[in-house]
Amino acid sequence: MHSNREPLSATSDEPPSCRPSPSLKEFHSAGRGFWRDVPDADWNDWHWQLKHRLTTLEQLQHLMPTLTPEEIAGTQLANHKLALAITPFFFNLIDPAEEHCPIRRQVIPRIEETHTASWEMSDPCGEDSHSPVPGLVHRYPDRVLFLVTDRCAAYCRYCTRSRLVSNASGYDFHPDFERQISYIRQRPEVRDVLLSGGDPLLFSDEKLEHLLARLRAIPHVEFLRIGTRIPIFLPQRITPALCAMLKKFHPLFVSIHSNHPRELTTEVRDALSRLADAGIPLGNQSVLLKHVNDNAEVMQALVQKLLMCRVKPYYLYQCDLIAGSSHLRASVRDGLGLLDALRGHTTGYAVPQYVIDAPGGGGKVPVNPESVLSRNRDRVVLRNYEGKVFEYIEGANPAPTFKRSENFDMPELV
Numbered sequence: 068m069h070s071n072r073e074p075l076s077a078t079s080d081e082p083p084s085c086r087p088s089p090s091l092k093e094f095h096s097a098g099r100g101f102w103r104d105v106p107d108a109d110w111n112d113w114h115w116q117l118k119h120r121l122t123t124l125e126q127l128q129h130l131m132p133t134l135t136p137e138e139i140a141g142t143q144l145a146n147h148k149l150a151l152a153i154t155p156f157f158f159n160l161i162d163p164a165e166e167h168c169p170i171r172r173q174v175i176p177r178i179e180e181t182h183t184a185s186w187e188m189s190d191p192c193g194e195d196s197h198s199p200v201p202g203l204v205h206r207y208p209d210r211v212l213f214l215v216t217d218r219c220a221a222y223c224r225y226c227t228r229s230r231l232v233s234n235a236s237g238y239d240f241h242p243d244f245e246r247q248i249s250y251i252r253q254r255p256e257v258r259d260v261l262l263s264g265g266d267p268l269l270f271s272d273e274k275l276e277h278l279l280a281r282l283r284a285i286p287h288v289e290f291l292r293i294g295t296r297i298p299i300f301l302p303q304r305i306t307p308a309l310c311a312m313l314k315k316f317h318p319l320f321v322s323i324h325s326n327h328p329r330e331l332t333t334e335v336r337d338a339l340s341r342l343a344d345a346g347i348p349l350g351n352q353s354v355l356l357k358h359v360n361d362n363a364e365v366m367q368a369l370v371q372k373l374l375m376c377r378v379k380p381y382y383l384y385q386c387d388l389i390a391g392s393s394h395l396r397a398s399v400r401d402g403l404g405l406l407d408a409l410r411g412h413t414t415g416y417a418v419p420q421y422v423i424d425a426p427g428g429g430g431k432v433p434v435n436p437e438s439v440l441s442r443n444r445d446r447v448v449l450r451n452y453e454g455k456v457f458e459y460i461e462g463a464n465p466a467p468t469f470k471r472s473e474n475f476d477m478p479e480l481v
């Protein structure tokens with residue numbers, strides 16, 4: 068595989084971020100790599116992929132002799148915090164020659180995961196304190212997060228839910244579907260149910276269908292969504308049978324999670340196409356990650372490739388203050404810079420909303436580059452994507468046309 072890195076500069080011990088390479092926007096197959104002798108029927112079978120996940124240091128060292136001391140030490144400790152698991156399919160996207168490969172950084176543990184700053188948390192979004200019954204997070208008035216499992220096809224090292232996901236740290240996650248469903252049934256204000264975890268698409272078609280049918284049977288549940296990284300880690304799971312089952316539960320949206328254009332392979336594109344052909348609107352949630360996607364060319368290639376896969380970039384998350392993630396967190400300033408590089412410079416549909424999930428449990432707060440330079444009763448001064456300044460005249464507005472929230476009123480600038 069190609070390397071899209073610049074040589075390390077002598078004055079910096081920081082790895083350089085991804086240099087745009089001409090192939091960043093092209094679709095490639097993940098390839099078979101080490102598994103070239105495995106029959107197609109096995110390779111394309113999601114059960115085979117799961118069964119052959121890389122989960123031990125020995126397996127990693129065998130396939131990747133370039134493992135660094137930081138990665139070896141991180142992997143030895145991983146199973147006490149967040150388990151190591153990588154599907155053979157996703158592993159093939161790693162360039163073993165590239166120490167700072169953007170795929171590698173997402174799934175191979177590093178010793179920095181054990182470094183915890185005082186402002187980092189095990190439950191950064193305060194989910195446990197907003198959980199009325201086990202496995203349900205009810206933060207917003209009209210919608211709930213329904214955690215179905217603590218397992219994923221592979222484990223992202225910056226996982227915001229690592230306290231429970233993979234069950235490595237003794238959290239003992241026990242969702243209770245009966246209680247979760249009965250909580251929703253008793254609350255007519257809940258019109259939107261978001262299935263997540265862990266990854267709901269790890270369930271068998273039958274088990275998932277049963278759960279979706281029970282939720283659909285609740286008259287006030289208008290809208291269902293599934294949050295999943297399986298189309299990226301395990302596109303083989305997106306079978307025609309799964310898509311045929313899911314399409315019975317419309318309106319059903321799927322939010323995928325991809326962070327780097329290299330993840331969007333031809334296999335992934337085909338899997339997303341099967342979902343889209345089943346009438347499922349697709350969104351993507353990315354996490355802003357240092358040396359993975361904190362670079363304008365990489366981010367632009369990612370969002371444009373997503374559109375080519377019929378996926379709308381939905382959210383770009385500032386990385387949560389999850390314990391042991393500082394080596395992967397880029398700054399808010401970098402995030403705002405990326406948004407500035409996207410807005411106006413690419414298709415509006417390609418621009419995600421950048422959000423910070425407020426530490427402690429305030430929910431997602433949009434963060435936007437400054438576009439209103441000043442505002443008073445009769446004019447708004449705007450900055451466009453080229454930095455040019457424009458004025459929008461409102462005339463003398465005698466009275467506000469709607470009542471603002473009582474605890475927040477933006478001061479009028481002069």
Ligand SMILES: *Cc1c(COP(=O)(O)O)cnc(C)c1O
Nearest residue numbers: 204205206207210211212261431
């Ligand atoms: C993200 C999230 C939702 C969904 O938020 P949207 O902005 O509607 O996508 C719902 N509940 C919780 C707890 C969440 O974290």
